[in-house]
Amino acid sequence: MPFSSLKKRIGLKLNLNDPRWGSDSKDGNKQAQEGKKPGEGPPDLDQLWRDFNQRLNGLFGQKRNNNNGSGGGGSSGGGDMRGAGFTMGAVGAIAALVWLASGAFIVQEGQTGVVFTFGKVSHVTPAGLNWRWPYPFQSDVTVNVSQVRTVEVGYRNNVKNKQLRESLMLTDDENIIDIQFAVQYTLKNPVSWITSNTNPEETVMQVAETAIREIVGKSKMDFVLYEGREKVAFETQQLMQQILDRYASGAQITNVTMQGVQPPEQVQAAFDDAVKAGQDRERLKNEGQAYANKVIPESRGAASRLTQDAEAYRSQVVENAEGNAARFKSVQAEYAKAPGVTRDRMYIDTMQQIFSSTSKVMIDSRAGNNLLYLPLDKLIAQSAAADAAAKANATPPPPTAVMLPSDGLPPVDTRPRDSRTRESSRDRESR
Secondary structure: OOHHHHHHHHHHHHHOOOOOOOOOHHHHHHHHHOOOOOOOOOOOHHHHHHHHHHHHHHHOOOOOOOOOOOOOHHHHHHHHHHHHHHHHHHHHHHHHHHHHHOOEEEEOOOEEEEEEEOOEEEEEEOOEEEEOOOOOOEEEEEEEOOOOEEEEEOEEOEEEEEOHHHHEEEOOOOOEEEEEEEEEEEEOOHHHHHHOOOOHHHHHHHHHHHHHHHHHHOOOHHHHHOOOHHHHHHHHHHHHHHHHHHHOOOEEEEEEEEEEEEOOHHHHHHHHHHHHHHHHHHHHHHHHHHHHHHHHHHHHHHHHHHHHHHHHHHHHHHHHHHHHHHHHHHHHHHHHHOHHHHHHHHHHHHHHHHHOOOOOOOOOOOOOOOOOOOOHHHHHHHHHHHHHHHOOOOOOOOOOOEEOOOOOOOOEEOOOOOOOOHHHHHHHHHO
């Protein structure tokens, strides 16, 4: 806008209500000569400009010019020009201060300021009061680096509000699965976050969807639904971080949470039946395994016991045979020394073994009555029953039988005896 037009517009605006407007002496005389009343002619622009300068000078503390334009035109014009220059300088200084002050900015705690110089990143500012060169030299962008940001894939705000275009995925065994998950991340490089991608949040969402589809596409449906959910989430987090680092996005993935993993709603009923059948199969398998864990150790224990019994029996038979052989050798040596005595001893031992397990009958052959029968077995049984009634835990002594040989030899005591006892030694000495 030209300066004369600005002066004219400012003068008109400030002096329309001036009581001296149009009351100049020369203009008054001219209007009187022309038959016009004072105030009916056009305003004097020079006078308006002088009035504007006087008001500005008064505003900044200078002495107001009381000259109304009637005299001293030269000196008054010079003062007006100096006042106008001073006013313009003051206005420029204030404008410069305001312009410089516009470069101050505050960065809150947990945030980072990024300063651009002519559109290029120059430096990063910490939290607090900072200053940069004002526009158009420099500009700043504040980035919150402490905030935990969340991206939802497959749903929005609620698991029931599904986004099927994002949640439906294909597994390795050619089954469709519905997955909703959330990704939490923070910023580790604010400069890369605001400069590497035009829409960084959308980039994180697309990377999350790409990573989960790759992981699910390599896994079976049962693995993703049940035992592999934690592993799928962990592998997705690792793959997302690799992709974002390759894109230089400046984001740090902190957690991937599975909100819902299920088959599509159209096959939910059939899938529930299949799941129940699988659970029944696992239950029966576990029951069979429990029965096997019970029976197999018992069978192994019984087999081990039988093996040990057989080993013990074998050892017993072998030891008995070796003992009998040793005894026979010792008897043979004694028999060679005294055949008669040895023969009698063998006869007595044999008869003792025979009579110890058979019923005994005593016959007196000297009386000549061979029909005499004495039921010793019944008497022994009755006496054994009486002893058992008297002493329930006592074992009756073995019955004895005395044979009266017909050759007039003394009766022989058939009770079991040990050949090493004193009684046996006495019998041998008596013979």
